[in-house]
Amino acid sequence: MLLRSLHFTHEEPLPFELKGSLFTLTILHLFQLDRAAIERHLAEKVKQAPGFFNNTPVVIDLENVVESQDGWDFSGLSEALRGYGMVPVGVRNGSAELQAAARLAGFPVLPESRSAGSAKKPDRADPAPARSRIVNQPVRSGQQIYAPDGDLIVVGTISAGAEVIADGNIHVYGALRGRALAGVKGDLEARIFCQSLEAELISIAGRYRISEQIDTSDRCKAVQIHLAGDRLMIDHLTR
């Protein structure tokens, strides 16, 4: 009752409202326009994982389609996809002709996503090495230091209650007593190195261990920490 009274203060109740929202959608990158080949490959995919694509909304990406064809049969493709449980919701990229055909079949043409357009291309053109961030002061309780895009090197100690974060590796030349999170953007190859492992939490690419889960035999030792599959491995550094 309270909710009703809050929402419908007008005399006439509102039938709907419009709001923006973000969704994660599966992208179907099309390489060619051969319907038969597409369907064969679809059947194979679905056989590998039956039921996996049930009611999966997909966007058809035409960026890698070299050929162009006026009035290509998007309705046919749509039917085929639906036959395997996928629900096509739109297309993106591709030639003007293909986009026109898609519109004709009732598909919206979605704008290029940012990550594909602006982030990917400069990567290929400019492979500049990521910069490391070097911290010469001790990192005290309550401080948080982040090294975006690269490694974080801390010359001193990281106190309990402090947090160091890097997109790349973390190197600590003193004791690591706080939290250290390496590869926070998902780099599975990232590692943590420290002279004395006394951490509250260690994490690589989202996989983490808290203090309690660190073996006493690894405690206060010089170690490197890396991922093996989904498991955080702690190796002692020998001189």
Added chain:
Amino acid sequence: MCRLATVIVVTSGKGGVGKTTTSASFATGLAQRGYRTVVIDFDVGLRNLDLIMGCERRVVYDFINVINNEANLNQALIRDKHVENLYILPASQTRDKDALTKDGVERVLGELKQSFEYIVCDSPAGIERGALMALYFADEALVVTNPEVSSVRDSDRILGILASRSRRAEQGDSPVKEHLVLARYAPERAHRGDMLSVEDVLEILGIPLLGVIPESSTVLQSSNAGVPVILEESSDAGAAYGDLVERFLGKELPQRFVTTQKKGFLKRLFGGS
């Protein structure tokens, strides 16, 4: 005055560790040795320094009155009755920390620098406005810690703030000079592993040790009597504060109230090698 005045903040993060006791004795010690010294109570709303220094019945105007131009410094400064060269600028009991403006504090410190050699700022506990204002203009800091994990962690936090949010840090000057004061230390309890040892605390905080003040009933007695404990020269705590002041002024003295530990609390807890 040939030398530039030095601003020293006495801070800790945690409450009840001995900041005001240390401020009172440290300022008294400097004045005893002939330096013109003023000690300012930044704990606006929880005025205590005047009690410890035994001048509570002579407070007319306070620090906030001076900041707000309701009184001038000469009206607010209280001359200490125990030693010469020492003045106290009490906090206001009726206001809160919002009354401490950065411009106001800077102006008052600037005026005090004209006539004093050492300005001791007694910080309130916490990391909010009062504590930030007390440490912002500091040249040096006495970080008071008890041999106890939560106190040490809070001190670590304050050290981080000194290194990042003081004026020296903001303007890229040489950093605030840090000194550790380990108060309420009981060597035999540290030896048993009941409390952190000096070595444990130094390992965690990593700043130079200025003095170890032993746990002593004299501290409580002299607080209640309104006499800074440094004046009780026959007591352990009083003697330790005396040594601390000498060390601050550059003399090398051994720590007297520490016995060496074989195995500290941290090592017992984590079974380190």
